[in-house]
Amino acid sequence: MKPATFTYCSPSTIEEAVKLLEEYGDTGKIIAGGQSFIPILNMRMSEPECLIDINQINELNGVRVEEGVLKIGALTKQRELEQSDAIKIHVPILSEATPYIGHVQTRNRGTVGGSVAHADPSAELPLCFLALDAEIVIQSIDGTRKISINDFFITYLTTEVMPEEILTEIHVPLSEHTGYAFEEFSRRHGDFALAAVACILSVDEIGKVDKVRLVLGGVDAIPLLAEEAMEYLAGKSITEETIERAVELAVKDADPDEDLHASKEYRVHMAKVLTRKALIKAYNRALGKEV
Amino acid sequence: MSNLSIEQKMNVSLSINGREVEAEAEPRKLLSDFIREDLGLTGTHVGCEHGVCGSCTVLYNGAAVRSCLMFAVQANGSDIQTIEGLAKNGEQHVLQQSFTECHGLQCGFCTPGILMSSLEMLNSGEEPTKQEIKEMLSGHLCRCTGYTGIIAAIERACGIKKCKEGDN
Numbered sequence: 469m470k471p472a473t474f475t476y477c478s479p480s481t482i483e484e485a486v487k488l489l490e491e492y493g494d495t496g497k498i499i500a501g502g503q504s505f506i507p508i509l510n511m512r513m514s515e516p517e518c519l520i521d522i523n524q525i526n527e528l529n530g531v532r533v534e535e536g537v538l539k540i541g542a543l544t545k546q547r548e549l550e551q552s553d554a555i556k557i558h559v560p561i562l563s564e565a566t567p568y569i570g571h572v573q574t575r576n577r578g579t580v581g582g583s584v585a586h587a588d589p590s591a592e593l594p595l596c597f598l599a600l601d602a603e604i605v606i607q608s609i610d611g612t613r614k615i616s617i618n619d620f621f622i623t624y625l626t627t628e629v630m631p632e633e634i635l636t637e638i639h640v641p642l643s644e645h646t647g648y649a650f651e652e653f654s655r656r657h658g659d660f661a662l663a664a665v666a667c668i669l670s671v672d673e674i675g676k677v678d679k680v681r682l683v684l685g686g687v688d689a690i691p692l693l694a695e696e697a698m699e700y701l702a703g704k705s706i707t708e709e710t711i712e713r714a715v716e717l718a719v720k721d722a723d724p725d726e727d728l729h730a731s732k733e734y735r736v737h738m739a740k741v742l743t744r745k746a747l748i749k750a751y752n753r754a755l756g757k758e759v
Numbered sequence: 760m761s762n763l764s765i766e767q768k769m770n771v772s773l774s775i776n777g778r779e780v781e782a783e784a785e786p787r788k789l790l791s792d793f794i795r796e797d798l799g800l801t802g803t804h805v806g807c808e809h810g811v812c813g814s815c816t817v818l819y820n821g822a823a824v825r826s827c828l829m830f831a832v833q834a835n836g837s838d839i840q841t842i843e844g845l846a847k848n849g850e851q852h853v854l855q856q857s858f859t860e861c862h863g864l865q866c867g868f869c870t871p872g873i874l875m876s877s878l879e880m881l882n883s884g885e886e887p888t889k890q891e892i893k894e895m896l897s898g899h900l901c902r903c904t905g906y907t908g909i910i911a912a913i914e915r916a917c918g919i920k921k922c923k924e925g926d927n
Contacts, residue, residue, distance in 0.1 A: 469808035476769065476786035476832055506828045507809035510789075519786070521833060547822070571898030573813060573876060576822040577829070657897040 471509035475518040489632045490609045492518045503578035504586050538640040542581025561648035565592040571658045585635045587627045590661040590686035598691045599666035599683045605637035621690035646670040647754025649746040661686045662730045663738040669750040677701045687722035687739050694718035706751045718743045771835050776844030784831040791815040793831035802842035802871050813899035816872035817841050823879040842871035854916045863912030865903035873899045877913050
């Protein structure tokens, strides 16, 4: 359980980091919090030639609001997200979801950008950012590009970030008075989710669903945006009947793997239970009711 | 910026339990192994070596982290606290007294890690709820005692600390 040898670089600016990425290409890997990556190294599932440690790049740190957009630096610790007042006020779904990420001891070190770039389909932050319709900022030696999170995840642990690129920021558009909910079930607290659901929902003046985004985790190779359910719910009242229909539509494309922790059927069942809970909670919050 | 070639050792200087130390480490050396093998502080235990069991927990700049999920070179310039720094002048720390008092340990393998996470909690100055203690403990595996005694010990220690501060 010891990593293979590697060259260690610790750049202090993004420019230096992307230069190193250009130099090492596929054989260089960025390390941020390392809470998923170091176990992979320790088990020698990955043996990169060079580790580019971005922890000294201060400009990647922190949370700020600019022109109606919440900007989260990739190196922001998950623990900081959990405790941030700005997050609690502007994007409370993140405050609700972060306590589910691993344990306090891993959140103290694990980063927001790391979780998104690692793209585990049962991880909490990718789900939330997809529900929030975020934008991902990526930088390389050629400059900066922005990509919608809707196009970001490709498959298990694979994203649009190319080997010579670095994820630098996550941008979340701010909107007032929206309902939100994050629901997750795992066998033990801090374990990988068997299923998880993130929901953002707003209502119009007569209490009908205005906009809704619903994302399921742990049921496919990438976080699953439940588009059919979202289209169905738009403009409708939330009743037992519409919820049940939305729940069925939401899991239509769910195709979870089976492993020793849970069968496929059980995961789909849990996804339905959690979708129902999340929709009701988000709807009640959108109406301004206590949940 | 520092670049190192494979197997070339790097200088690591850090403060451990208030003492400044300097040593050399290969980049791939885990902080847990560095603490045990190079600094000779074997109170930090190594269990699973992939971040699951929590026995290697230390305080890194005041925050409880798994030392098997960090490289020693990443700790350069930092302030590390380990279990060896708890007792002062031969007198047990309030956490250690409480774990003894409340039967918070049996074989003791997981205890150093749990004490370091508890120390972070204690240092925050807020009295935690039982639920918060349980959530913090979810990051640690104990296979002997069950967690009842451990929870009681942490509650006691946080209570005592509060009383003491109230007295001042």
